[in-house]
Amino acid sequence: MAGHSKWKNIQHRKGKQDAIRGKLFTKLSREIFNAARAGGGNPDTNFRLRMAIEKAREANMPSDNIQRTIDKALGNIPGVTYEELVYEGYGPGGVAVMLELLSDNRNRTAAEIRHIFSKRGGNLGETGCVSWMFERKGVLTVAKEGCPFSEDDLMMLALEAGAADFSSEEEWYEITTSPEDFAQVQEALAGQGVKFEEATVTFVPQNTVELHGEDAKKMLQLYEALEEHDDVQAVYANFEISEEELERIE
Structure with missing residues (x-):
């Protein structure tokens, strides 16, 4: 984590x-x-x-x-078939990037994604080039404000439901699970009145790269451009940018 x-x-x-x-x-x-x-x-x-x-x-x-x-x-819309794709590549500063996509034209999507990478200081890589740097996990985020339980009680509920880890951040609690246990943990907590700010099975980087200056700016631009592409369902990357650096960029 x-x-x-x-x-x-x-x-x-x-x-x-x-x-x-x-x-x-x-x-x-x-x-x-x-x-x-x-x-x-x-x-x-x-x-x-x-x-x-x-x-x-x-x-x-x-x-x-x-x-x-x-x-x-x-698949109930006639004439449209979507293919699930996973692309991997590198961003500025050697950041590892993984994409999950749904496309009705693999060749068009590949060309457009490759262009987005190259225009912003990155490059699209081969299958398997960065996936080993990520671990598949379920992540449930609960805002502290409005949470019906104390931190200790929520942690106990989560762990009893099958969660693997629990952490407390500035504004929210973060609960992690194995992909297999994600649904049962989410359902158990929701049944107790817990509302989720985010609940998804995602790829979590096992290590990170801290970015500064131009690399940080370009990586955020790359991330946003990839996320805005119609075929991209999710973007995963292993970079960190400090609060101070974010303020400078913004």
């Missing part, structure tokens, strides 16, 4: 900016898509999908958008 908390600070800031930029629906749609694709389109039997739909409704996403995303995930 080294460095993950600092990276969460960057993601937390970016999350607020993303909402302002009108990208919130895109992110919510991706979570609905992934949940439906992984566990089916019935929220009564797919807990992850049910939570994703609830989050979308809280953000006032229209019901038609939600259903269209589920239909897309299940």
